[in-house]
Amino acid sequence: MGDNTVLWSAEGVQQVDPLGQLLFCLTIQPILCSYSSNLVAAYMDDVTVGSSLSTIADDITTITTIGPSYGIRLNSLRCEVISKTSAINHDATRDFQQETTATAMLLGAPLSTGSALTECLASQCTDLSRVIERLKFISACNALVLLNNSLSAPKLLHTRHAARYVDHHLLKEFDTQLRSGLLTICNVLLMVDQWL
Secondary structure (H helix, E strand, O other), rough: OOOOOOOOOOOOOOOOOOOOOHEEEHHHHHHOOOOOOOOOEEEEEEEEEEEEEEHHOOOOOOHHHHHHHOOOOOOHHHHHEOOOOOOOOOHHHOOOOEEEOOOOOOOOOEEEHHHHHHHHHHHHHHHHHHHHHHHOOOOOOHHHHHHHHHHHHHHHHHHHHHHHOOOOHHHHHHHHHHHHHHHHOOOOOOHHHHOO
């Protein structure tokens, strides 16, 4: 390519465009409004519908037929069907991943206190451990701000809003890691009374 070549954007917004998310939401809104399901909730491109299997199948057909005219295509390999039973047999959900209510997660939070909750809390403990190791490489003030405002309790609170997890055994591990990280970042020794 020479210096005089211009590449024009063929469709959509640029990746860093701050209006990109808004424009996507405005595009998908008419499709969501046409759904017949009892539950229709969406956060960007994560859409959740809940109703009878036939109604959900009709809504899936709607997105697969109308969606391409809006520039939206359903990636069925990244879709899930959640039910109390282990398998749903329907043509519309044929390629979807099958989840039970015990293993299902929505926007990174478990929907029940089953194995999904244990998996989520274990993942948060692992992430916290990794983050604390990396926070050692930046200034203590910045590390403390990051730990306090985005890397520890906020993630745990997001999980708590989704599922009840009182007295879960992984909470003690999370607390221990958080205390250890705080001591390392602040380079202090806090006694029991100070923790309280």
